Amino acid sequence: MSEIVYDLVVIGGGPAGLAAAISAKQNGLKNVLVLERDNRAGGILLQCIHNGFGLHYFGEELTGPEYAGRFVKQALENEVEIKVNTMVLEILPAKNSGESHIVTAINSTDGLMNLKTKTIALAMGCRERTRGALVIPGTRPAGIFTAGSAQRFVNIDGYLPGRKVVILGSGDIGLIMARRLTLEGAEVKLVCEIMNYPAGLARNMAQCLYNFDIPLKLSTTIVQIHGSDRVTGVTIAKVDDHRKPIPGTEEFIECDTVLLSVGLIPENEISIAAGVAMDSITSGPAVNQNMETSIPGIFACGNSVHVHDLVDYVTEESLLAGKCAADYVKNQNQNEEKNAPVVLPVTPGNRVRYTVPQHIDLSEKQSNGDAPRIMFRATDVYRSVTVVVYSGTTVIAQQKKRIVRPGEMQTISLKEKDLERLLQVKQPLTVSIEMPEDSID
Numbered sequence: 001m002s003e004i005v006y007d008l009v010v011i012g013g014g015p016a017g018l019a020a021a022i023s024a025k026q027n028g029l030k031n032v033l034v035l036e037r038d039n040r041a042g043g044i045l046l047q048c049i050h051n052g053f054g055l056h057y058f059g060e061e062l063t064g065p066e067y068a069g070r071f072v073k074q075a076l077e078n079e080v081e082i083k084v085n086t087m088v089l090e091i092l093p094a095k096n097s098g099e100s101h102i103v104t105a106i107n108s109t110d111g112l113m114n115l116k117t118k119t120i121a122l123a124m125g126c127r128e129r130t131r132g133a134l135v136i137p138g139t140r141p142a143g144i145f146t147a148g149s150a151q152r153f154v155n156i157d158g159y160l161p162g163r164k165v166v167i168l169g170s171g172d173i174g175l176i177m178a179r180r181l182t183l184e185g186a187e188v189k190l191v192c193e194i195m196n197y198p199a200g201l202a203r204n205m206a207q208c209l210y211n212f213d214i215p216l217k218l219s220t221t222i223v224q225i226h227g228s229d230r231v232t233g234v235t236i237a238k239v240d241d242h243r244k245p246i247p248g249t250e251e252f253i254e255c256d257t258v259l260l261s262v263g264l265i266p267e268n269e270i271s272i273a274a275g276v277a278m279d280s281i282t283s284g285p286a287v288n289q290n291m292e293t294s295i296p297g298i299f300a301c302g303n304s305v306h307v308h309d310l311v312d313y314v315t316e317e318s319l320l321a322g323k324c325a326a327d328y329v330k331n332q333n334q335n336e337e338k339n340a341p342v343v344l345p346v347t348p349g350n351r352v353r354y355t356v357p358q359h360i361d362l363s364e365k366q367s368n369g370d371a372p373r374i375m376f377r378a379t380d381v382y383r384s385v386t387v388v389v390y391s392g393t394t395v396i397a398q399q400k401k402r403i404v405r406p407g408e409m410q411t412i413s414l415k416e417k418d419l420e421r422l423l424q425v426k427q428p429l430t431v432s433i434e435m436p437e438d439s440i441d
Helices: 015-026 043-047 064-077 147-157 172-183 202-212 269-274 311-333 416-425
Strands: 005-011 032-035 051-053 081-083 087-092 101-107 111-122 126-128 144-146 164-168 187-193 216-218 220-227 231-238 251-254 257-260 264-266 298-300 343-348 352-356 359-361 373-378 382-391 394-404 410-413 429-434
Touching (some): 005 311, 015 032, 043 064, 064 311, 087 269, 172 187, 187 220, 231 257, 298 311, 382 410, 382 416, 394 410
Parallel strands (some): 005 032, 144 257, 164 257
Antiparallel strands (some): 220 231, 231 251, 382 429
16 A cells, blocks of 8 residues: 555546646646556547647647647656556545545556545546437447447547448537548448537538538437347437427438447546535536635546537646645645635526536635636527626626537636625626627616
């Protein structure tokens, strides 16, 4: 059993975990450990060989492995300890202030480890929603894959999963695989999306579907999968406003492969078992503006908090989490007393699905020195809107946006004057998307 007391243990060695570890090191922490269950650090980026990463953070276009490689290199340069092929089994939070958290992990080299640490960063990423979560009728033949599994088969293992492909869902991974399979010689028959708008980024719609003449059918879903040993086809149908199939609109499509790109779910079994308070909409931990969870000293970042559409945003969020973890340790070492908490919940309002952070603690300044940034997603596609942050009925901040889409995360920052006003009002916050016909006081 290890006797080292780490300053920070990061669970997950993807882009979020690496960025948090690097940030913590650069802000003064000495013993920082990253635990990664795969055989190398880098996370999902290692199988994303397409370009388009790093435009916001690095100001240049990189492939996934290039983006991950830069952070692995930085981590090694900053002497971050990384253990791969290591599975975290559980977290035992500290019972009292000043005590260490315990992370139980296992690998073939060190065996069972009980790691003591002052802070923890949860960066486990997310997993794909499978056929079982959708309850699609039909048989259970070979040829049904999640889009991420197919991506790994093609880009890492070198296998083509099929020749005639139907993709259910228009998430970004599905769109990218539509292009990838077309380039590898497969025929992508169509992409069908149950919603009346695409779920992926606009640039992926243009580059992956429109540029390759791959048809997209909105308000359409698969109602039957056919085949015994192998998929032989699917039956699709239009859906109504309640997403129920419309009788008489069924159409049979011959194919040998079905890819599912129907959403991602944050990985949080460890978080839940540790007692971290969760958000039922995001399926991730509820955090404050410093990415701290309901358990003091445990932080969360990346796709384990909420699903991002750009890895650049994951990096920015994780750098903040690492900086805040470092500040937490410094404050503990100096036995600094915190001010009495002034915690204001942040909730979604009109046309907003969720918000992150879920609460703002006005007794704490954001550790990176910037004003708190609220991230949110729209419930539908809206044009010429105003994003308004209310405290009770008082308008705290507002920002005009030309268009908002559910597939693209939106942000609004609270400035110093906004925080001063919040301290006066001290009412729960609501983020709303207001249309021209709505009256804004």
